[in-house]
Amino acid sequence: MIVESKLFTLKDGRSCLLRSARIGDADNLIAFMVLAAAESPYLISYPDEISVNAEFEGALIERISQSADEMLLIAEYGGRLAGFATTMKRTSRRKVRHRIEMGITVKKSLWGKGIGRQLIQTIIEASRAGGLEQIELGVFAGNERARRLYEAMGFVETGFTPNAAKLDDGTVLGEYRMMRTLTE
Numbered sequence: 001m002i003v004e005s006k007l008f009t010l011k012d013g014r015s016c017l018l019r020s021a022r023i024g025d026a027d028n029l030i031a032f033m034v035l036a037a038a039e040s041p042y043l044i045s046y047p048d049e050i051s052v053n054a055e056f057e058g059a060l061i062e063r064i065s066q067s068a069d070e071m072l073l074i075a076e077y078g079g080r081l082a083g084f085a086t087t088m089k090r091t092s093r094r095k096v097r098h099r100i101e102m103g104i105t106v107k108k109s110l111w112g113k114g115i116g117r118q119l120i121q122t123i124i125e126a127s128r129a130g131g132l133e134q135i136e137l138g139v140f141a142g143n144e145r146a147r148r149l150y151e152a153m154g155f156v157e158t159g160f161t162p163n164a165a166k167l168d169d170g171t172v173l174g175e176y177r178m179m180r181t182l183t184e
């Protein structure tokens with residue numbers, strides 16, 4: 001799905017561009033994912049596990065662009081990649097085609113400016129327009145910043161998986177499941 005580009009004014013008064021990813025973003029996105037994985041313990045990957053190449057990422061962007069309801073949305077701040085959010089189907093089966101799974105990451109130095117909020121708001125609006133009925137996600141226990149943002153955007157907790165992540169330092173994290181209804 002291609003989302004119409006939008007300019008937002010953030011809390012610091014500067015503008016941020018939200019747009020759908022293009023194939024030419026592949027290299028920047030991969031570098032960003034490696035950086036983000038190093039900046040937060042609450043993402044699923046460690047930096048050394050991000051092994052996709054530009055060809056693979058480009059093909060993913062192309063597939064998502066042509067999808068009726070999946071999205072790869074980029075935030076640009078000062079002309080550089082500041083964050084991104086994805087929505088993807090776990091399966092294309094008809095029984096679950098009203099649901100989509102969301103992921104989001106913003107560069108640490110830019111946290112708290114409202115970029116995450118704008119990405120999620122755009123995803124909510126575009127997903128609803130695309131006929132979806134609910135956005136779902138998982139958030140590791142302890143990720144209070146993300147959890148509070150999701151709650152502020154209308155997500156509610158639907159479950160908890162103990163023992164969901166085991167960090168290299170031995171820390172064990174549970175995972176909350178959350179959902180945002182789009183039909184109300």
Ligand SMILES: CC(C)(COP(=O)(O)OP(=O)(O)OC[C@H]1O[C@@H](n2cnc3c(N)ncnc32)[C@H](O)[C@@H]1OP(=O)(O)O)[C@@H](O)C(=O)NCCC(=O)NCCS
Pocket residue numbers: 040042043104105106107110111112113114115116117118138139140143144145146148149152
């Ligand atoms: C979670 C994340 C996407 C939020 O992005 P962001 O651009 O900082 O989000 P925003 O600035 O729009 O909103 C931040 C919200 O966090 C909350 N928040 C801010 N500071 C906080 C703090 N110290 N503790 C808890 N919550 C806090 C507030 O609800 C705030 O919203 P508000 O200021 O509008 O009330 C970003 O922190 C991130 O990429 N984290 C690492 C990766 C990650 O955890 N991704 C989600 C995996 S489930």
